[in-house]
Amino acid sequence: MTTEQDSRASDAVQLAETTTQPSSVVARTSTWSVWALFCLSVGALALTALRGTQWIVSDILIVDGLTAVMWVVVTFFSGIVHSYSRRYMAGDRDIERFYARVFGFTLVVMTMTAANHVALLAAAWLAMGLLMAGLIGHVRDWEQAQAAATLARRYFLASSALLAGSLSLLAWATGTTSISGILAQADEISTSVALVAVSAIVLAALIQSALFPFHNWLLSSMTAPTPASALMHAGFVNAGGILLTRFAPVVTLEVAVMSAVVLIGAVSALLGQAMGLVQPNVKRKLGSSTIAQMGFMIMQCGLGFFAAAIAHLILHGFYKAYLFLSAGASVEQTVPKDAKSTDTGxxxxxxxxxxxxxxxxxxxxxxxxxxxxxxxxxxxxxxxxxxxxxxxxxxxxxxxxxxxxxxxxxxxxxxxxxxxxxxxxxxxxxxxxxxxxxxxxxxxTAAHFLALALFVVAYLATEFGWHRSSTRLYVFLLNRSQPDSSTVLTTKAEYNDV
Known part of the structure; x- marks a missing residue:
């Protein structure tokens, strides 16, 4: 081997090492820190479960069962994403910024679940959305990524405005700025104020959880790095269910709103599932699945079973984090072949x-x-x-x-x-x-029977393959599952430039 060949081989080895073993101090520090937070969260959950008590810190923070459970879930998923990204993001010129945002997102979500002051909750909700929008547009030179980030940011700002307005109204109606104080006086809130406040809270939750008709931001967010997508689908979209669970005493005041939540959840669950059936893109299929699962979660909240919604979002988080982090293994070249059913009649x-x-x-x-x-x-x-x-x-x-x-x-x-x-x-x-x-x-109510009828019709449609036999239905579902046009690469040249 010549000296020139030795030099090239040495350069190749150095390049391989730099792309597999990131030297970023931020990456290492944040990864160890988030796993330390996970261990502390497990301890908090154990104490909460054993003692059955809650801790309130000067009406600013509250650590109860919901807080402890979500801390464990959030830090675990974040730890997985941090560890996975050490290799996945190796060589990225903005790896420090990526890790800063992911770790910051983790801290903000932990703050959001523990917030007991309306201002702190509103600020954490806003920061959570802005950090996720930043992760969606992580690649600065990618025009479509920036368009997706801008689109998501608009949705998240609208959600934050609705939540801030609702919290301000509830604080004014009850004369207290603590969430625990508001919930304690829920029965004393007038019907008109409750209707406006609850509607705003529900809308904020629907936007954050990407339910129909606010699902487009999620389908357009595939420009995010895969670890960020895993964190988004396994954690971020669950915020809607957490918010409704925290404000359950207020949300359940209005039967009409609860019935509407059931219907919206059912429609989103069925529409998301149907869109996934006609979508060939792996990531968009996963996005459609998330819409379906979030719809079912929100529907459970509308039925009044908030604990069931939390259990559902935990299981969905594990499932979807695994699917996104292993999405690359699903990309393969195959020869089309006739599908053979193994149905036993x-x-x-x-x-x-x-x-x-x-x-x-x-x-x-x-x-x-x-x-x-x-x-x-x-x-x-x-x-x-x-x-x-x-x-x-x-x-x-x-x-x-x-x-x-x-x-x-x-x-x-x-x-x-x-x-x-x-x-x-x-x-x-x-x-x-x-x-x-x-x-x-x-x-x-009538809404419950209508939701049940929709599930029956959806089952029959799937059983008889109506989404395949009906051209109009197929086109409708395919159009509904498309991201915003400004976030899609449309030519081969654009793919080569990325």
Whole structure:
């Protein structure tokens, strides 16, 4: 080997080392710091669960079950993103800025969940949105990334304005600036003030959680680095459910608003799921899935089961963080081939029906929901039955196991998953026992029956493939799942420039 070749080899080794082992002090320090925060959060959760008490610091901060649970969840996901990014972001010229924003985002979310003063909550909510918009537009020289950041920033500023206005109105109506004080006087708030304040809080939550018709910012945010997308889909969008859970005593004052939340959540859940069926882009498919999951989470809040919503967002966070961080492994070249269904015919229908009914019985039994009570809990159980039926039928079609083995294996897997969800729901309910009204079932209204009818129609549409047979429906769903045009690369030359 010549001297020139030795020099080139040495340069290659040095380049490989710099791209796999970042020397950024900010990256190392923030990664260790966030894992230290995770350990402290676990300790706070243990103390809160064992003592069943809460700590209030001068009406500024409150550490209760909701705070401790979300601290553990947020710091864990942030720690995973920090560690993953050490390699993923290696060689990025703005790695320090990226880590500063991610770590700052973690601290802001922890502050938001613990805020007991209206000004602190409003400031944390605003900072959370601005930091996430910055992560979406992390690549400064990428025009589409900056357009996506600008679009997201507009949505987040609107959400912050709605929340600030609502908090100001509630503080004026109750004569206190502490959130715990406002919640304690919730029953004394006049109907008109409550309606305006609750509507603003709900709208702020819907925007942050990217529910229809505010979902476009999420579909346009794919310019964010993959670790930032994981943090967004596993953590940021969950803020809506956290906000509604914190203000449950106020939100539940207006039955009309709760009914509207159920409908909006149901429409978003079904629309997001349907958009994912027609979207070939991996990241947009994941974005559509997030819209669907957030819709179901918000729907649970509308039904009055806020603890169930928290359990759902935790499970969704784990699932979506994994999917985004492993999204690169899904990109491969394949040859189109005819899809072969492994459906077992009539027996498949029977297996799906029996499994779905069994899932409803298991969920209702473990969580204490009674179909005879005929309240919003009945709707929740029936929705679990329908979603389980859809999932079971899909698994039966895709499974490569022999037919006889699928008959036994699929019900066991599905029922085990439902059991795990119900047990987590009970654990979260116990952890949030000191938080006001985390389990407040409501009376049934026309909105509940309409939402249930939508789930039935959606199941039939999926079962019979209407989204494929109807050109008009297919085009509608494809158009709804498109990001803002200014955030999309449209030519090969633009791809090469990035």
């Amino acid at each position: 009539v027996s498949s229908v029977a297996i799906g029906a029996v499994t779905a009914v069994g899932a409803g019985v298991v969920f209702a039994t473990l969580t204490g929901k009674s179909l005879l009570a005929f309240d919003s809990g009945t709707i929740l159980v029936l929705v679990v039955v329908l979603t389980t039926l859809t999932a079971t039928r899909d698994i039966l079609r895709r499974a490569v196991l022999p037919a006889t083995l699928r008959v036994a294996a699929v019900p066991i897997v599905v029922l085990s998953a439902i059991t795990g969800y119900a047990l987590l729901y009970n654990a979260i309910s116990t952890a949030l026992s000191g938080v006001p009204m985390t389990d407040a079932p409501t009376e049934l």
